[in-house]
Amino acid sequence: MRKPETIEHLYLDFDSFFASCEQQRRPELRGRPVGITPSSDADGMGAGGVIAASREAKKAGMRSVLSQRDALEICPDMIFVAQDPWFYRKMHHNAQAAIKQVLPIHKVMSIDELSCRLGPDHIRDPLGTAARIKTALAEGIGASVTASIGFGPNAHIAKIACKEDKPDGATVWRPEDLPGAMTHIPLGGLPGIGSGMLTRLEIAGIHDMNDLLATSPKQLRRIWGNVAGERFWQAMQGYEVITSKTQRSMIGHGRVLPAAWRGLDEPYGCARMLLTKAARRLRRERFRANSLYVSLKIRRRPGDRDPMRWADTIDLHGAHDDRTCLKALDGIWQRLAQRTAKLPFVNIAHIMVSFSGLESDEGRQLDLLVAQDPDRERWEQVTRIIDQVNLAANKSLLTLGPWTPPPGGNAGGKIAFTRVPEAEDFWEDAR
Structure with missing residues (x-):
């Protein structure tokens, strides 16, 4: 197990990707709250879902999947747009092509998240690397589709860092910045900790980041119930954790x-x-x-x-x-x-x-x-x-x-x- 001495990973998370794609191709939607719906079929009972929202809608209070009726109560001027998955897939691949002009992509996590390994030039100038990626994206797919970028010694910490300055930000956490740079983050905001795990941690007396970082790897293994808890501790401490590929379940x-x-x-x-x-x-x-x-x-x-x-x-x-x-x-x-x-x-x-x-x-x-x-x-x-x-x-x-x-x-x-x-x-x- 190796502990990097500098930043080695970049994590990129597109901001409200699906709604931003719609705002890019439809200028009249830019700057307005947009909700993406499953289909163009109108739901006469107002119970049709909103499955993704724009930055403007999130700023107004949209935080999770809601019915159209509930979405309008939070944001009365919400504009509903039917999903176009083929278009989002096309934008995803065009975005990858733009990013590859700056550095290779190591792993695609989902349609709107990916990670990259950093070369010497990227390590020396991470913010310059982020700026070049953002320029390539603006030129390749349009300025409305923005991304938040995080840099860290491993991909796990880089992913946490990329949430720090959303939307359209860039955050660099070097080993010497840790763990202090993370202590303000609530446990529920960490990747790998859902509501069920949050309850387990609270029962174990772990209520905040300082409690978590002070916990031994063996105790986290007991809380998780398997080796994933120990690997989580290693990742949070800045180690490069190599895991075997898991089979789809x-x-x-x-x-x-x-x-x-x-x-x-x-x-x-x-x-x-x-x-x-x-x-x-x-x-x-x-x-x-x-x-x-x-x-x-x-x-x-x-x-x-x-x-x-x-x-x-x-x-x-x-x-x-x-x-x-x-x-x-x-x-x-x-x-x-x-x-x-x-x-x-x-x-x-x-x-x-x-x-x-x-x-x-x-x-x-x-x-x-x-x-x-x-x-x-x-x-x-x-x-x-x-x-x-x-x-x-x-x-x-x-x-x-x-x-x-x-x-x-x-x-x-x-x-x-x-x-x-x-x-x-x-x-x-x-x-």
């Missing part, structure tokens, strides 16, 4: 549904589409799934601001073909129909389908249940042929059963906060 897709849809039939069609898209990702990333999980938010009356949450799961036994996955969805949907049969009003506001219990498709041995299923291998061959045809056509030319994109656009892709959407995600969108 789940693959899924979600969708906010239009308020005009009622009952179970139309949402079922949307669930089929989401599941098929997720199964394609399983196969592209060479995984099989052992479990399918479906989660719903169900309005039980018009204007319901507190939807009922319902979820169910079913075993898949290492599946990734469309037929097996869709058959499992049918089983879950039948149980949903029984659960909601006596409700006078059913309006599904949100669907999430996800595969978990992932295992590599390479070198896998079939379990007993799969080995006894004569149809499994045949349907896997059918699915491979469907994938080949769709890839050649560069669109969803063939699917098993009906294909029902919901209204409002963006059937193929959506805003992805934790990954960069793939081109295949947008096959359903007309371009």
Whole structure:
């Protein structure tokens, strides 16, 4: 384990990326509070979500995902704009090209965050490096899309530093500045500490940054329940922490549904589409799934601001073909129909389908249940042929059963906060 003697990492976080992209291409939105919505379909009940907000909206008090109704209460002059994930993906790649003119990108964390390793010239003049990146971005994608940049001895500290001077700032924390430069930061503002971990720390008597920095690595390991706590201590102390690549634990897709849809039939069609898209990702990333999980938010009356949450799961036994996955969805949907049969009003506001219990498709041995299923291998061959045809056509030319994109656009892709959407995600969108 090595402790750097100087800054070695840069972390860049775009400021309100999705809304800023819209402000860049639409000058009339610049300087105004903008809320990005899941689709262009109007929600007559005012419950449609705002999934991202501009700097101006955040300054007015927008801090998290809200309904449009609640957003307007906070910011009455909010302008709602339907998401355009294809455009954001294009801006992401153009931004990468601009940054690479200044220094190589080491790791893309998400569509709006990335990290870079610093060379000798960047270490000598970090603020000059930040200024050159900002100039390259302004020239490459436009001045409305800004970024905050942090420098530190490791990527973890650089990420904390980049939050210090948002928006459009640059902060340099050298080893000699630490830990003093961080002591004012609340524990909830640190990467890796969510609400659950914050509760654990408080129970352990750790209430602020000074308490955290004074805690031993073994104690943090006990609080975390695994080696991640010890690695967190090392990162906070400025050490270069090298971790092994973790395997993906789940693959899924979600969708906010239009308020005009009622009952179970139309949402079922949307669930089929989401599941098929997720199964394609399983196969592209060479995984099989052992479990399918479906989660719903169900309005039980018009204007319901507190939807009922319902979820169910079913075993898949290492599946990734469309037929097996869709058959499992049918089983879950039948149980949903029984659960909601006596409700006078059913309006599904949100669907999430996800595969978990992932295992590599390479070198896998079939379990007993799969080995006894004569149809499994045949349907896997059918699915491979469907994938080949769709890839050649560069669109969803063939699917098993009906294909029902919901209204409002963006059937193929959506805003992805934790990954960069793939081109295949947008096959359903007309371009």
